[in-house]
Amino acid sequence: MPDPLIETLENDGYVLIENLMEPNLLDRVTDEVNYWFEKAPLCQGDFYGWNTKRFGSLFTKAPATQQLALHPTVTRVMDHFLGPNCDWYQLNVAQAVRILPGSMQQPPHRDQDMWPCEKKFEYMVNVMWAIDDFTEENGATIVYPKSHTTSEEFDYNTYDYKSAKKEVAAMPKGSALVFLGSLIHGGGANKSLAGRTGIIFSYSLGWLKGSENQFLTYPPEVAKKLPPGIQELIGYKIHMPNLGGVESHCPSVLLKDIIPENLPAIDYFPKEIQDIIDNMKAQNLLAS
Ligand SMILES: O=C(O)CCC(=O)C(=O)O
Ligand SMILES: [Fe+2]
Structure with a gap:
């Protein structure tokens, strides 16, 4: 069945979802x-x-944000754009951002260019939650509609920023701007007298190095106290095939009360890889 949210993201590279956050939750997060x-x-x-303030470690500094990280509308988007190209998607960074009065516009950019390689699909999808009303005056995120492309043709030095179509992602507090990692965008200049506060949740393919080092931000003794869904999102889960393990074991073992001193190395393979090996065995290629 067509999903209008996904279709808008595919067409424009971004979508605005008004009032996605429960008012009570918005108060707590604020x-x-x-x-x-x-x-x-x-x-x-x-x-x-x-002239901007930012901080991370959101799950411990602002625990109410845990509910935002796995909002069902957000996971629906991530399942679609990131799910097919990794075993599971991960949290790339969670960051609170306050653009203060007088702050100039952020240089327009594509967030996924932090990974320096040719891309054939989206590596990242972001959600900017508005904690204040986002307006043109106070520095709402500026997006360049349809600028999302995984092609190598885009060049920061020759792109015609001035003539390119721009939109201001104005939205009431509690709303979310969802945008693809390949969309050109940036924070706006704050010409108002008050700060503009938002929270960015950035998700990426599970096999990439993340922007916020989740294991140092949430070491096992801290991660233990987080909900299971968040533990997985920050990497306490092996990524097939055999990525991110501890003693070649799923890292969630470190969250247990008793951690065995010796662990067996285990193959964590998707079916396609196990099928290849089974096929080799069937042909007697691996006989001793
Ligand atoms: O603050 C904003 O509106 C956007 C921030 C952003 O794009 C970034 O930090 O990468
Ligand atoms: Fe950005």
């Missing part, structure tokens, strides 16, 4: 992130923005 923004230092660099 309180939790406000506490940390008070303490957060300004970012350094033209990309993060000198």
Whole structure:
């Protein structure tokens, strides 16, 4: 059955979903992130923005955000765009972003260019949750509709940013902007007198190196206390074939109360690989 959300993402590279967050949850998330923004230092660099504050470790600093990470609308999108090209998708980064008054526009970019290779499919999909109303004045994310392409033809130095069609992702707080990793976009300039706060959840194919180091952010003694779905999202799950293991074992073993000192190395193979081996065995190729 056609899914309008997926179709819009495929056509435009982004979609706005208004009021996706429950108001009660928005209140809790707002309180939790406000506490940390008070303490957060300004970012350094033209990309993060000198007049901007950001922080990660969201699942422990702002636990209410755990409910956003696996929102069913979000997982539906990730299942579609990332699911077919990995065993499971992972959290690339979760970050709260406050663009302060006077902040200039962020350089337009495609987030998945952080992985320097030719891409034949989407490596990443992001969700920007609005914690404040996002407006043109306060620096709502600027998107370049239909700029998503996995082709190598795009060049940052020759792209015609000025003539390209742009849209301001204005949305009421509690809404979500979902966009593909290949879409050109960037935070807007904040010309208002108040901060613009959002939370980015970025998901990527499970076999990539992530932007936020999840294992150091949530070591086993911390991850143990997180819900099982979040534990998997941050990597406490082996990725077939045999990626991300501990002693060639699923890393979730480290979350158990008693961790065996010696673990067997186990093949974690998808059916296609096991079928190849079975075929070799059937031909007697591997006979001793
Ligand atoms: O703050 C925003 O609106 C966008 C931020 C962004 O695109 C990024 O940090 O990669
Ligand atoms: Fe970005």
